[in-house]
Amino acid sequence: MPFDIQFLGAARTVTGSMHLLTVNGTTILLECGLYQGRRKEAFERNRTLPFDPASIDMMVLSHAHIDHSGNIPQLVKQGFTGNIYCTHATHDLVSIMLRDSAHIQEKDAEFVNKKHREKGLPEIEPLYVMADAEQCMGQFVGIGYDRPLPISPEVTLRFLDAGHILGSAIVVLEIREDDGTKILTFTGDLGRKHLPVIKDPVQVKETDYFITESTYGDRTHKPVVDMKEDVRQVVDETIARGGKIIVPSFSVGRTQELVYVLHELFNEKALPEIPIYVDSPLSVNITEAFRLHPECFDKETREKFLNNNQDPFGFYRLRYIRHVEDSRLLNDSTEPCMIISASGMCEAGRILHHLRNNIQNSKNTVLIVGFMAENTLGRRIAERQPLVHIFGEEIPLKAQVTILDGFSAHAGQDELLTYFLGLNRNRLKKVFIVHGEPESAEHLAGKIRESGFAAVEIPQQGQKYTL
């Protein structure tokens, strides 16, 4: 009996991941991500689900990032009552992140409504509120890596390490049919080998259908292994000038990886004795979730830290800051130090205060460790624009700007291709490329075809395939 897969989000784009699998009448939703884009369009797309949520039997979630998980509260609010399967670590992360997302949705609606009231327009409802985020958590079912679980009479689910963020999984679905078993593999977001803290991606060999992301389908990254030396150099040079290092950083993954690398450097006595601050309540909460999941840590993290009774995310020079009063105290301090803060693209949060206070001083460095999307303050700083706007003020950017791209949690083009080449060609029937801008997806498709495999599809939004 054939089964269907329909691509409902992250088709030829990178946000709003959502794919619907139907096997013998059972509907399984893979991901339910928030579509991020212009406010009005995003609001409509996220609110209008392309199916009746009550008709979905269950959901499988590959990892906690909001572009994969962020619309779950909406799905539940509109009537979805089934199980949501994910790994244990994803369960814990998503609980923190959906509440944070609800807070953003509430604030966003408040902002829009203030404008609407001024113009005499009707008020809008937030996409979802805190109570919705809390409500949906009751439907999560955490399972370990490589613990095959039958989720319907025909389908067995297995999670394998994706090496992308804590808890991230490659989703492997074994589908029993009259004439044998078919395997459908979905990469979620595919990570990279040698990232600090988490394990490397597991290579799947046997699959009939392969759905792969393609965020960096047209680019390769600097090797992860060079990052430690690059970080050491930036810190050394800035401190020698008497400056501060300001790091806009994503709360999930990037912050912990950076802290891990700094901890290693301190253990090796390779850094000057400066204070390091992680100033973001979300980052503090997420780091606590990391500590709960040593099963996700790689061999190096065990050997260097856990086996010596050391906390990879804590050392004597590092302080986590939760309270806003303590964050304000940092503004007045003139001592050389490093401040790691969120949001990652400098669109909101405490990082804005630190940037405003520090980018006018040429002794300081803004260290960029993550992807900066177009039209964000982070991108303008990365482009070293001479003047930037923060809190409505025009501020000259005189600080040094250093960009380290080796921390990327997404596989680069070469790594995506290598992963594909590890699949058994004799079994593989079709490859679907999702989660990438059209150029990235096309580029990866081209590389796969060049390798001699022709059955590659880049689905359109809403396109359905019977397999």
Ligand SMILES: [Zn+2]
């Ligand atoms: Zn992701």
